[in-house]
Amino acid sequence: MTALLDDLAAEHAAVDDLTADAELGQDTPAAxxxxxxxxxxxxxxxxxxxxxxxxxxxxxxxLEEAINEPDAYMARTLSDGKQxxxxxxxxxxxxxxxxxxxxxxxxxxxxxxxxxxxMSPASFATAxxxxxxxxxxxxxDALGVARQPTDRIRHICHLGVRTRxxxxxxxxxxxxxxxxxxxLTGPSGDTWTWGEPESADRVSGSALEFCLVxxxxxxxxxxxxxxxxxxxxxxxxxxxxxxxxxxxxDKTREGLPPV
Numbered sequence: 001m002t003a004l005l006d007d008l009a010a011e012h013a014a015v016d017d018l019t020a021d022a023e024l025g026q027d028t029p030a031a032x033x034x035x036x037x038x039x040x041x042x043x044x045x046x047x048x049x050x051x052x053x054x055x056x057x058x059x060x061x062x063l064e065e066a067i068n069e070p071d072a073y074m075a076r077t078l079s080d081g082k083q084x085x086x087x088x089x090x091x092x093x094x095x096x097x098x099x100x101x102x103x104x105x106x107x108x109x110x111x112x113x114x115x116x117x118x119m120s121p122a123s124f125a126t127a128x129x130x131x132x133x134x135x136x137x138x139x140x141d142a143l144g145v146a147r148q149p150t151d152r153i154r155h156i157c158h159l160g161v162r163t164r165x166x167x168x169x170x171x172x173x174x175x176x177x178x179x180x181x182x183x184l185t186g187p188s189g190d191t192w193t194w195g196e197p198e199s200a201d202r203v204s205g206s207a208l209e210f211c212l213v214x215x216x217x218x219x220x221x222x223x224x225x226x227x228x229x230x231x232x233x234x235x236x237x238x239x240x241x242x243x244x245x246x247x248x249x250d251k252t253r254e255g256l257p258p259v
Contacts, residue, residue: 040081160214201229
């Protein structure tokens with residue numbers, strides 16, 4: 001857990017570096033979102049995540065609001081940050097620190113409430129790391145810069161594999177029983193694997209490109225991933241490692257450069 005939280009803190013710093021000289025009003029590839037909106041979104045859910053860890057009863061009220069008034073709640077994910085104005089970056093950094101402290105203080109056996117099934121603190125931290133990395137990619141694309149990948153993305157690869165069933169369920173589909181073997185090459189050259197090597201359904205290639213696909217920052221057709229078998233092919237077309245409703249993958253990321 002200590003290593004995971006150190007990686008989360010490093011991802012915070014990486015996004016901080018990206019935004020240091022960015023114009024908050026600059027558009028990102030996420031339709032309708034600026035760099036400032038992206039920061040507001042990250043801050044908002046860091047705040048909600050901290051509440052879930054330190055005050056589950058209060059988070060229950062938040063969850064009820066999100067369920068009963070989803071449109072109003074989702075509008076607040078950006079508007080609350082905008083209300084902070086020029087103070088947003090400072091408050092964002094302070095909230096990130098609060099979240100890390102709360103995660104370090106939460107017993108490993110705790111089931112943390114969230115907008116889906118309760119999670120362990122480790123799963124919770126992994127989900128936040130994935131969010132930071134994915135939205136960091138949006139900012140990098142907006143600025144036209146290429147990020148240097150690190151082995152921290154192994155956490156995102158693992159989450160991408162673990163959420164294969166969710167990618168189906170969120171679309172009202174039944175997850176197939178067929179195993180998919182995933183073999184990826186990390187930034188340092190290490191090989192990371194999941195599943196049974198004997199499986200005919202397989203995904204292999206760059207860990208970075210796998211992360212870009214499962215976070216829906218690139219289309220699988222625009223990567224060099226090798227995908228074989230009907231189950232693996234279907235999964236990669238709908239892969240979604242983040243919570244929330246099903247999103248479209250065929251139009252939202254067209255035209256982005258390779259990374």
